[in-house]
Amino acid sequence: MTTKTNQSWGGRFNEPTDEFVKIFGASVFFDKILAPYDIQGSIAHATMLSEVGILTAEEKDQVITGLNQILGEIESGDFEWSVALEDVHMNVESRLTEICGDAGKKLHTGRSRNDQVATDIRLYLRDQVDEISAQVKRLQSALLDLAEKEASTIMPGFTHLQAAQPVSFGHHMMAYFEMLSRDAERLVDCRKRMNSMPLGSAALAGTTYPINRQRTAELLGFDRICSNSLDGVSDRDFAIEFLSAASMIMMHLSRFSEELILWSSAQFDFIELPDSFCTGSSIMPQKKNPDVPELVRGKTGRVYGNLTSLFTIMKSQPLAYNKDNQEDKEPLFDTVDTLKACLRVFADMVPTIEAKRDNMYNSTKKGYTTATDLADYLVKKGLPFRDAHEVVGQSVSYGIEHQKDLSELSLEELQVFDDRIENDVFDVLSLEGSLCARNHLGATAPDQVKQAIKAARKTL
Ligand code: ARG
Numbered sequence: 001m002t003t004k005t006n007q008s009w010g011g012r013f014n015e016p017t018d019e020f021v022k023i024f025g026a027s028v029f030f031d032k033i034l035a036p037y038d039i040q041g042s043i044a045h046a047t048m049l050s051e052v053g054i055l056t057a058e059e060k061d062q063v064i065t066g067l068n069q070i071l072g073e074i075e076s077g078d079f080e081w082s083v084a085l086e087d088v089h090m091n092v093e094s095r096l097t098e099i100c101g102d103a104g105k106k107l108h109t110g111r112s113r114n115d116q117v118a119t120d121i122r123l124y125l126r127d128q129v130d131e132i133s134a135q136v137k138r139l140q141s142a143l144l145d146l147a148e149k150e151a152s153t154i155m156p157g158f159t160h161l162q163a164a165q166p167v168s169f170g171h172h173m174m175a176y177f178e179m180l181s182r183d184a185e186r187l188v189d190c191r192k193r194m195n196s197m198p199l200g201s202a203a204l205a206g207t208t209y210p211i212n213r214q215r216t217a218e219l220l221g222f223d224r225i226c227s228n229s230l231d232g233v234s235d236r237d238f239a240i241e242f243l244s245a246a247s248m249i250m251m252h253l254s255r256f257s258e259e260l261i262l263w264s265s266a267q268f269d270f271i272e273l274p275d276s277f278c279t280g281s282s283i284m285p286q287k288k289n290p291d292v293p294e295l296v297r298g299k300t301g302r303v304y305g306n307l308t309s310l311f312t313i314m315k316s317q318p319l320a321y322n323k324d325n326q327e328d329k330e331p332l333f334d335t336v337d338t339l340k341a342c343l344r345v346f347a348d349m350v351p352t353i354e355a356k357r358d359n360m361y362n363s364t365k366k367g368y369t370t371a372t373d374l375a376d377y378l379v380k381k382g383l384p385f386r387d388a389h390e391v392v393g394q395s396v397s398y399g400i401e402h403q404k405d406l407s408e409l410s411l412e413e414l415q416v417f418d419d420r421i422e423n424d425v426f427d428v429l430s431l432e433g434s435l436c437a438r439n440h441l442g443a444t445a446p447d448q449v450k451q452a453i454k455a456a457r458k459t460l
Helices: 019-025 028-051 057-075 088-100 102-106 113-149 169-194 213-220 229-234 237-263 291-314 323-352 357-365 371-380 385-402 411-415 425-429 431-437 446-459
Strands: 154-159 162-168
Touching: 028 057, 028 088, 028 113, 028 213, 028 323, 057 088, 057 102, 088 102, 088 113, 113 169, 113 229, 113 237, 113 323, 113 446, 154 169, 154 357, 154 431, 162 169, 162 357, 162 431, 169 237, 169 446, 237 291, 237 323, 291 323, 357 431, 371 385, 371 425, 371 431, 425 431, 431 446
Parallel strands: none
Antiparallel strands: 154 162
8 A cells, every 4th residue: 555645535646735735725724713613523423423333332432532632632722733634624533543543533434524514613603693692682781771871861863864853862772772683583593594413414415324313413402404415515504694694783883883983073072982992093183083983884894795705605506515615614703703893892882982961962952853843733733734844844944044943933933934833832842842742652752762671671
């Protein structure tokens, strides 16, 4: 027998792999983070193999002890990763064989790296989804606290970024709570389909050994097994679903970021972010830049890019496994890391947001934000809405001309536009009156906001 060109598959090769091709094809640089899941999967596989009589009890014990030793070596940084061994799977297996000889060589019976890697990614992502779900909840709970504190704080609500109607700042924060609630549901939902076990699909067609897939699935905490081996090894839908849910979360964080950036500008001046979450400028001494929300907004592009990457990697692959699939990992890992960092920094930052209540209030007085209230007032006095709209439009135009808010016009000035207007109109034209009048489920009256917060706390 001649020397093998590759320890795992060199048998049919006469020439060694090109040196650069080895590096080009290796994934160990990034897939080594799957090691704990690879080992978890191997322990379950070995356990099942011994139960069905493919490994002896002694071999199984050797394998499990060896795998646990390897896990320890990896955790302590003593493990020697080899690029020549291509990926995490062969690195672990090769070390196992060093440790326990033939028993290590038997571990791969009835299994392929194709079903192995598909299983590893699912195990990894399932853990990550659980962590991310907890982080979403942590951010939601920070939002609830802020919303509670600011339930009666009045700010201008916008449409087209033009002042529209007074809203509660707490209500505004609760809008983000709602977005994150849907995000949390999406994570739960994508976890369901993720929690299906490909192991046993082997390379693509299943295996000739009498394996017990149900048992392995049970050991690994999978809800079910993938029912088609070709699909099992090649399906990455669960990763795309996750990337899509992650993109949605980032889109929400990015919208929130955009508002924080605007609000902390001198022009809006609605909030103060603490120094600890901002940076200065090396040239302009007066600057305090909202770097954290800006970076989150920027990183959103990167997560969208990762979603597009995976869609594109998958789009023209024939069944079943192709080496293209190795490219699924970096976008996935990068998304997990980016998303976790963004959720963490937001959950840390939200409690530090200081609402500049007076500035918000004074800003709400600009832009005729109670004009709709005046129209509603006239409707209640018998005017059809369209006519009321016209009358209020004229009074706004008069106010602009005389640089006065509607609430600053005298009763006589208002009555010029409609003689049904009486002294009680000023209750309606106040910001507080306007806010409190929107007092039904889902609306911005502080009482409603407080109730919404109470209900929301129960869902967390
Ligand atoms: N490193 C590979 C991947 O990430 C593992 C599976 C390799 N399978 C194979 N037949 N080359 O996809």
